[in-house]
Amino acid sequence: MTETIVITSGKGGVGKTTTSASLATGLAQRGHKTAVIDFDVGLRNLDLIMGCERRVVYDFVNVIQNEATLKQALIRDKRHDNLYVLAASQTRDKDALTQEGVGRVLDELKQDGFDYIVCDSPAGIEKGAHLAMYFSDRAVVVVNPEVSSVRDSDRILGLLSSKTQRAEKGQGGGTQHLLLTRYNPVRVEAGEMMSVGDVEEILGIPVLGVIPESENVLAASNSGVPVIHDAGSIAGQAYADAVARLLGEDVAMRFLDAPKKGFFKRMFGT
């Protein structure tokens, strides 16, 4: 049984690709055969975050247009041999993706025995974003605790409930999760940033994970190694927790509180 998970957000720059890379890697680390697909035609980036940019020969659009087989286009991850990347086309325009073609590629992955297909959606609500969510069973909506991101997420949640294959067949909108990124507990405590509780209450869907703001995320993308590999970083650990919850495990939220300051720092600190 294959599960198709879309990573989406509406707004750009909130961490969809970072999240797709880390969740897919985490699922593979837990022994599940996983494919991660970049739906952002023309603005390919998942390959860079996954560190396989120099190994892209064929892409998603080549497979859809029968210019390459799926086997030729799937790039096997360097670290996990049950993890595969399907890159977006960098040269074609967005119309190269068709609903029929995307459906065909996903069906082939299902027949190949993949446990999870992670679809990395482009920003916006145009064709690429629509097709990334259309065939999904579950959705992870990536959101920053910031007004425009929260509003766009609500728009996406509306689309997830009405414009997917499941919704059209009357099977409901599928499972929806929120994943907060760039969370800064110090600023939340100072009243400068909305809390997890605020965002959860406004959007009304459960939180899968909270990724604290961390310098390790940039370091990970700099080096092309998904941050979940960095088990020493809080962002890496938070992603590992989110993967466990995705697999149905009951894991308590971590890193939601600001580090306690000592006496001296409380009196005279910044």
Add this chain to the structure above:
Amino acid sequence: MSLLDFLRPRPKNTANIARERLRIIVAQERATRGGPDYLPLLRNELLEVIRKYVHVGAEAVQINVERSNDGEVLELSVALPETGAATGTGG
């Protein structure tokens, strides 16, 4: 909170402002979601007409589309201020 912080002016709690603004706009957008495209326009025109007679805030007019087996019901609710001279919240 350091001792020295008491000497500086406290910044406003902008997280609360963000949360309240989002509550209103998200509720409004959800109410018209999936409904006909003209709903937001209809809402604004109704608001203008009502404002000719009563001074109400931007959130005073709420529109909801309810679907039932018999079809769709357009539900309008207008919150009037408590006294005739009450002030609207503007917007």
